[in-house]
Amino acid sequence: MQRATVARDRLPVEAGRRSQRYRPGVRGTGILMVLPVVLLVAVFTLYPFGQALYDSMRLTSPFFPARFVGLDNFRGVIGSTYFADAVRVTLTFTAIAVPATVVTSLLIALLLNERFVGNTALRAGMLLPWALPASITGIVWKWMFLDSWGAINVGLYELGVIDKYITWLTSPRLAMMAVVIAFVWAQTPLATALLLVAVQGVPQDLYAAASLDGAAATGRFRDITLPIIRPTLVIVALYQILMAFTTFDITYALTHGGPGTATTMLTYFTWAESFKMLDFGRGASLAILVALSSIVVIVVLLRAMPKDALLEEAR
Amino acid sequence: MKPHPLRMTRRTFAAGGLGAMSAAFLPRIGPHAVSAQESVDLNFHIWQYGVETVQDNIKRFEELYPGVKVSLSDVPWNSYHEETVNRLRSKTATDVIYNGGDWLEEFATAGWVVPLEDHFDWAKGYQDKVFAFAWQDMTFNDKVYGLPYYADTITFMYNEQLLKDAGIAAPPQTWEEVTEQSLALKAKGMEFPFLYVLAQDLPTVSEAFVSTVFGRGGELIDENNEPLWTDPNSPAAKQFKWFADARNVDKILTFVSNETDAVGAMSTGQHAFVVFYNYHLAELNDAARSDRAGQFKIALMPGETHECYGFAKFYNLTKMAADRGPEVVNAAGQFIQYFAGEIDGQYPIAKRWAVENGLGFGTKALFDDPDVRTAYSKWIDVDKWTEQLNLARAQRHTPWQGIWNEFFRLEHVKAVAGETSVEDALQAAADNWNELKKQFGG
Numbered sequence: 001m002q003r004a005t006v007a008r009d010r011l012p013v014e015a016g017r018r019s020q021r022y023r024p025g026v027r028g029t030g031i032l033m034v035l036p037v038v039l040l041v042a043v044f045t046l047y048p049f050g051q052a053l054y055d056s057m058r059l060t061s062p063f064f065p066a067r068f069v070g071l072d073n074f075r076g077v078i079g080s081t082y083f084a085d086a087v088r089v090t091l092t093f094t095a096i097a098v099p100a101t102v103v104t105s106l107l108i109a110l111l112l113n114e115r116f117v118g119n120t121a122l123r124a125g126m127l128l129p130w131a132l133p134a135s136i137t138g139i140v141w142k143w144m145f146l147d148s149w150g151a152i153n154v155g156l157y158e159l160g161v162i163d164k165y166i167t168w169l170t171s172p173r174l175a176m177m178a179v180v181i182a183f184v185w186a187q188t189p190l191a192t193a194l195l196l197v198a199v200q201g202v203p204q205d206l207y208a209a210a211s212l213d214g215a216a217a218t219g220r221f222r223d224i225t226l227p228i229i230r231p232t233l234v235i236v237a238l239y240q241i242l243m244a245f246t247t248f249d250i251t252y253a254l255t256h257g258g259p260g261t262a263t264t265m266l267t268y269f270t271w272a273e274s275f276k277m278l279d280f281g282r283g284a285s286l287a288i289l290v291a292l293s294s295i296v297v298i299v300v301l302l303r304a305m306p307k308d309a310l311l312e313e314a315r
Numbered sequence: 316m317k318p319h320p321l322r323m324t325r326r327t328f329a330a331g332g333l334g335a336m337s338a339a340f341l342p343r344i345g346p347h348a349v350s351a352q353e354s355v356d357l358n359f360h361i362w363q364y365g366v367e368t369v370q371d372n373i374k375r376f377e378e379l380y381p382g383v384k385v386s387l388s389d390v391p392w393n394s395y396h397e398e399t400v401n402r403l404r405s406k407t408a409t410d411v412i413y414n415g416g417d418w419l420e421e422f423a424t425a426g427w428v429v430p431l432e433d434h435f436d437w438a439k440g441y442q443d444k445v446f447a448f449a450w451q452d453m454t455f456n457d458k459v460y461g462l463p464y465y466a467d468t469i470t471f472m473y474n475e476q477l478l479k480d481a482g483i484a485a486p487p488q489t490w491e492e493v494t495e496q497s498l499a500l501k502a503k504g505m506e507f508p509f510l511y512v513l514a515q516d517l518p519t520v521s522e523a524f525v526s527t528v529f530g531r532g533g534e535l536i537d538e539n540n541e542p543l544w545t546d547p548n549s550p551a552a553k554q555f556k557w558f559a560d561a562r563n564v565d566k567i568l569t570f571v572s573n574e575t576d577a578v579g580a581m582s583t584g585q586h587a588f589v590v591f592y593n594y595h596l597a598e599l600n601d602a603a604r605s606d607r608a609g610q611f612k613i614a615l616m617p618g619e620t621h622e623c624y625g626f627a628k629f630y631n632l633t634k635m636a637a638d639r640g641p642e643v644v645n646a647a648g649q650f651i652q653y654f655a656g657e658i659d660g661q662y663p664i665a666k667r668w669a670v671e672n673g674l675g676f677g678t679k680a681l682f683d684d685p686d687v688r689t690a691y692s693k694w695i696d697v698d699k700w701t702e703q704l705n706l707a708r709a710q711r712h713t714p715w716q717g718i719w720n721e722f723f724r725l726e727h728v729k730a731v732a733g734e735t736s737v738e739d740a741l742q743a744a745a746d747n748w749n750e751l752k753k754q755f756g757g
Contacts, residue, residue, distance in 0.1 A: 275394075
């Protein structure tokens, strides 16, 4: 059977080649048009990063005079048991939440790609979680998971599924599961929308040809759909990794990082160090570590992927 | 552009004129009453509780003092400490704040709040009119910093009906009895008889824990600010272990992360015991909020001495206000007097909180007020409450306590959730205490 990856549109590459023939005046106009955005990024990204870097090497507390402390803040947070806990929790959460989000989104995208009654309403309704701020999502799920009067416990109890209420938010592992569920619920709409666009972009004649060859649904998905949507899948996965790695609002609203440190990720730890312990220097050093870790994670993942995974669209 | 607080406009001039006329017929409060011709802006910073009532009280104050305009800023209770620290540190305009004993030393040491008695002759006159524990909570270095917004106790509450149904005749007297009765209730099908309000970001937790330690006759720190919980036989260490064992060994305890959830949880009838700010009993026994209204009672705090933590939350004048000059200081003084002080032998605002919300009060006069007693008797056994009130005491504080409480709560939750051992949690809490003590030069 013909692999879908063989057929490719070369237009983007050709467009790129054409761009090299732009006259200097046109190029200058382009640069001028892009400059405001570049400046905005510089002001709102580079400046805060530089300030955080500066603060990370100073004692910055409301109670003591500020002074340069070198790398003491970094040594302090990395040596803290909370840091090890936060790293472990962050990695665990990312490892569970990202695959769960991507798989769920892909399944929903495939479902929405089919024709059935109510499809349009389902697509519109699916976007609802995306429209809610993450903090509201956290509060909504908190009401769902509350031990004594949460909707899930009450519902399961009334249905006779459980004979005693489950301590969702006060047991470390269950609390982590609750955060994962809330995250997946909040992130699935965007991921589904992106994947749905990719799935809809698969040429129907390929499916028709594969059916004529006797390919089953799983075969069509494996050999046609998956290769074609792979670039989008990679982008969605990378985006979700970043989102999971920097999740804060949901844990803040749902569990406050607890019970204990069971759902305290690096971002929550950063916030707590800054605004609870009022040690802004340590908080800044943690923020720097989170930012650098995110970059490292992305670079490592990009290098670990097949080289053509992201380049499919550019062929 | 924000108007200068003392700038006179036609509107403020007219308001001042009206104020001058009305001032002639209204009681003057304190020796430094602001002239109504002056226009003063006051920034009042509070945590979110009864905000509509606060706004209404402000409105009444402004009607009485048309020359004073009060701007209100309110933030959640959970984040009040850090938001207030940042507000005061960044010199965001703030003249009067809510404060508590656990933060007073920190704020005073940082120079953000000033003693009332340094600015108002009337301040010390309230000493004999305020409960001793409340006065102590508002005092630092022998100077009083505030007048009570409210003063209350953290008490032990139980569902009398559930105990009766289980054949338990009387509430527990000791923490061992709490365990015994909880196990008996558990044997009859109640999964978690003890409900604990526990979250690392909730200031309430530290105070509730202290109150239970007081029940055993203990303290957290000695007179030299040395931690006492490092001794495993200390009341503090024993109580810390009790909570962890109740969850992880006896499995009689569950927890919720805030008081609102706790009121809801208690109202389900799935829990029999809770340690709370006393005024929450008014909510539990409010038929509009709870299907089990009337079933909840107060018992003396379990333990050898039955003492409990008595505290004051109070109106505090900031250094920023003091630096703005005598007009602002005087206006703030009037404001604090109106909100917490005596007016013609009455304490109208404190009384309003007590009658409408069940908040405790710091002034002894309200204790015998018939309206207050009538209102209280609807939701609490007044005699039992009086007995507990007489056993209430303030706790020792330090300038670093506000920050340490954040750390302690985290270790407390970890121990109760079974994420760390009691010994490790207590040691970590002691290490952090000693580190902060060293940083603060304590």
